[in-house]
Amino acid sequence: MNTDIAIDARNVGKIYGSGAGAVTALGDVSISIKKGEFFTLLGPSGCGKTTLLRCIAGFETPTKGSIHLSGTDITYDPPYQRPVNTVFQSYALFPHLTVAQNVGFGLKMRGAAAADVAQAVDRVLALVKLEDFANRLPQQLSGGQQQRVALARALAPEPQVLLLDEPLSALDLKLRKEMQSELKRLQAETGITFIFVTHDQEEALTMSDRIGVMSAGALLQVGTPHDIYDRPTTRFVADFIGETNFLEGSVEDHQVRIGTGDLLAVPLEGETGPVTLAIRPEQVSVTSAQADMSGKITDATYMGTDTHYTIELKDGSPLVARIQSKSTATFDVGDTVGVAIDARAVQVLKS
Amino acid sequence: MGKTRAFDVTTLPGFTFIAILAFVLLYAPIVTLVIYSFNGGNSVNQWGGFSLEWYAVAAQNEAVQDATARSLIIAVWASVISTALATMAALGTTRRGKFTGQTVIYVIINQPLMVPEIVTAVALLIFFSSVKVATGYSGLGYLILAHSAFCIPFAYLPIKARLEGMDTTMETAAADLYATPLQTFRYVTLPLLLPGVIAGAMLAFIISLDNVIITEFVKSAGQDTLPTYMLGQLRRALTPEVNAISTALLALTILILTLFVFVTKKRG
Structure with a gap:
C-alpha cells in the first residue's frame, strides 16, 4: 500500500439513465492523486471532470470502479462520512447563517465543542483575511468575500482532501488572479491535497503541481504543466492547452515530409506512416531572408508584447507564428517571408 | 397602424365598467354586513344608529364564547397536524428523483380540493359514527382529524412551492460538511423552508376556521364551531349579533392573510 496516495480512483465509470437514453459521463478513469498535491482536472464543459469530483465527494455513486481515500475504500460512503470537503461553484453558503x-x-x-469551533473559526477566518466579517450574513459580502468564506468553510474541518469545483469562474479577471495566488498560498500553508476543476487552461498551468486533461469522459493525459504543454500526447491535449499549429506529414527516412514537400528533422520515437506535427506558435520564426521554407503572410495581429502572424505555406496550409513585438523586423500582410521551425521542439502525434 | 402593440385588456371597451361592477358585486354585501354590525337597532337591514351593542352581546353570549374557543382549538390542532404532514409530503415529492406513481401521489394529496366536500362529509359521518360506537369516544378528536385531512393540500401547496424554489446545493453542501440527513433537515432545509411552512400553516388555519359542511356532519351534539353556530342562528330571528361575529371573523382572516402575504414575500 502506497501511503503517499490521497485519492486513488480505479476504473471509475458513471452512466446516467439506462437503455437507449443512457449518457456516459465517465468512461473508465483511473487516477492517483498524491498527498499534499495541487491537482487540476482540466477539460471543456461536459468532459466528466465535475462528475469525477462529485464521485470523490460522494454526491454521485460511480456505476463501476472504486475510489480509495488514503487506502480506504470510500466508494459507497455517504458524503457526510468522508473527510473530504468541497468549495462549490455557486459557493452554496447558508444564507440564514452568519459567516x-x-x-x-x-x-x-x-460534534465539536463550541469553544473548539469558535477557535477554529477564528483561525480559518484569519487565514482567509475575513476576521472582521464574522458576524455578517453572506448576502452582505462581495463575490470575492463570499468565495473566501466558501473556502474557509471547507477548510475549517481540516479535510484530507479539498475539492474545488470551478470556484473562480464567477469572479472578474483581477480578482481571479488574486484568488489564484491566494489558493496556492493556502494550499502551501495547510498542506491539504487540493483537487481543482477548471476549463481554464491558463489557470491550470499556473496553479497546478499536476494536471489531468479530460475529454468526453476519458482521462487523456496526466502530467506536470511542463509535460502537458511541451509534450502533449494527443491532438486534443495539444489543441486544448495553448495555441498549436497542426501539420500533417508522413515519416520518411527518419524525418517527416510535410505537405509543402519539405523534410523536418523532428524527434521520432519509431513512428512510421502518417503523423501529425504539433507546433507551438513560438517555435516558428519568420525572416525576410531566405529560410528552410517560405510562405505568404495573410494576417497580422498585434497583441502587445507579441505579434501573431498567420502564414500561408506553399501547399496552402496555415501556420501561426508568435514573434516578440520588440523584434526589429516587422512584416505586413502580403509579404513573402522565410519560415523556420524549431524542429527539435515539435511534438509528433499519431495521425 | 404601423406598430403592433402588446395586447392590453385595459384598452377594451367597457373594461372600467365591468371591473367596477365586479368589485361592487364582490364587496358590497360584505361592506353592508360590516356596517350593520354597528347597527343600534334589532334588524340586519334597517339602520337604527351607530352602536357597539351587538359586539357586546356576542362577547357575552356563552354559546358564542364556547364556539369560538372550539373553533380556535380545532384550527390550531388542524393547522399543526396538517402542516407537519404536508411538510413531509412536500419533502417526499420534491427531494428525490421522479418515481412511478408520482402523479397518483399528487392526486391523493390534493384529493380534498377535488372531491365534493359534501361527499367527504357524508363519508366521514358514516365512518366516524362506527368508530364512535366501537370506541365510545366522542370528543373533539373527530373534528380535529377531519379538519387536518382537508387542510393538508392548502398547507402542502405553499411548502412545495418554496421547496421547489430552493437551491438543493445548500443541502448538498450540508451533507459535504458532515451533516447527517436529519441534521441537514434541522439546520439547513427547515430554516430555509420556514416561510413556506408558516404560510402553509396560516392558510390551513383559515380554511379550518371557516369550514361548515364537514364540521356540520362530523360534530357531535354540543360541538358547534363558530360557523355552525351562526348557521344554527339562521333558524331563529337574525340579529346584528351575527354581523358582529362575522365581522370579527373577517378581521381575523384579513389579519392572517396579510401576514401570509408578508411571510411569503419576505426572503422569497
Whole structure:
C-alpha cells in the first residue's frame, strides 16, 4: 500500500439513465492523486471532470470502479462520512447563517465543542483575511468575500482532501488572479491535497503541481504543466492547452515530409506512416531572408508584447507564428517571408 | 397602424365598467354586513344608529364564547397536524428523483380540493359514527382529524412551492460538511423552508376556521364551531349579533392573510 496516495480512483465509470437514453459521463478513469498535491482536472464543459469530483465527494455513486481515500475504500460512503470537503461553484453558503456560523458548520455537525469551533473559526477566518466579517450574513459580502468564506468553510474541518469545483469562474479577471495566488498560498500553508476543476487552461498551468486533461469522459493525459504543454500526447491535449499549429506529414527516412514537400528533422520515437506535427506558435520564426521554407503572410495581429502572424505555406496550409513585438523586423500582410521551425521542439502525434 | 402593440385588456371597451361592477358585486354585501354590525337597532337591514351593542352581546353570549374557543382549538390542532404532514409530503415529492406513481401521489394529496366536500362529509359521518360506537369516544378528536385531512393540500401547496424554489446545493453542501440527513433537515432545509411552512400553516388555519359542511356532519351534539353556530342562528330571528361575529371573523382572516402575504414575500 502506497501511503503517499490521497485519492486513488480505479476504473471509475458513471452512466446516467439506462437503455437507449443512457449518457456516459465517465468512461473508465483511473487516477492517483498524491498527498499534499495541487491537482487540476482540466477539460471543456461536459468532459466528466465535475462528475469525477462529485464521485470523490460522494454526491454521485460511480456505476463501476472504486475510489480509495488514503487506502480506504470510500466508494459507497455517504458524503457526510468522508473527510473530504468541497468549495462549490455557486459557493452554496447558508444564507440564514452568519459567516462564522457558516465556517463553523462542519465542525459543529461533527460534534465539536463550541469553544473548539469558535477557535477554529477564528483561525480559518484569519487565514482567509475575513476576521472582521464574522458576524455578517453572506448576502452582505462581495463575490470575492463570499468565495473566501466558501473556502474557509471547507477548510475549517481540516479535510484530507479539498475539492474545488470551478470556484473562480464567477469572479472578474483581477480578482481571479488574486484568488489564484491566494489558493496556492493556502494550499502551501495547510498542506491539504487540493483537487481543482477548471476549463481554464491558463489557470491550470499556473496553479497546478499536476494536471489531468479530460475529454468526453476519458482521462487523456496526466502530467506536470511542463509535460502537458511541451509534450502533449494527443491532438486534443495539444489543441486544448495553448495555441498549436497542426501539420500533417508522413515519416520518411527518419524525418517527416510535410505537405509543402519539405523534410523536418523532428524527434521520432519509431513512428512510421502518417503523423501529425504539433507546433507551438513560438517555435516558428519568420525572416525576410531566405529560410528552410517560405510562405505568404495573410494576417497580422498585434497583441502587445507579441505579434501573431498567420502564414500561408506553399501547399496552402496555415501556420501561426508568435514573434516578440520588440523584434526589429516587422512584416505586413502580403509579404513573402522565410519560415523556420524549431524542429527539435515539435511534438509528433499519431495521425 | 404601423406598430403592433402588446395586447392590453385595459384598452377594451367597457373594461372600467365591468371591473367596477365586479368589485361592487364582490364587496358590497360584505361592506353592508360590516356596517350593520354597528347597527343600534334589532334588524340586519334597517339602520337604527351607530352602536357597539351587538359586539357586546356576542362577547357575552356563552354559546358564542364556547364556539369560538372550539373553533380556535380545532384550527390550531388542524393547522399543526396538517402542516407537519404536508411538510413531509412536500419533502417526499420534491427531494428525490421522479418515481412511478408520482402523479397518483399528487392526486391523493390534493384529493380534498377535488372531491365534493359534501361527499367527504357524508363519508366521514358514516365512518366516524362506527368508530364512535366501537370506541365510545366522542370528543373533539373527530373534528380535529377531519379538519387536518382537508387542510393538508392548502398547507402542502405553499411548502412545495418554496421547496421547489430552493437551491438543493445548500443541502448538498450540508451533507459535504458532515451533516447527517436529519441534521441537514434541522439546520439547513427547515430554516430555509420556514416561510413556506408558516404560510402553509396560516392558510390551513383559515380554511379550518371557516369550514361548515364537514364540521356540520362530523360534530357531535354540543360541538358547534363558530360557523355552525351562526348557521344554527339562521333558524331563529337574525340579529346584528351575527354581523358582529362575522365581522370579527373577517378581521381575523384579513389579519392572517396579510401576514401570509408578508411571510411569503419576505426572503422569497
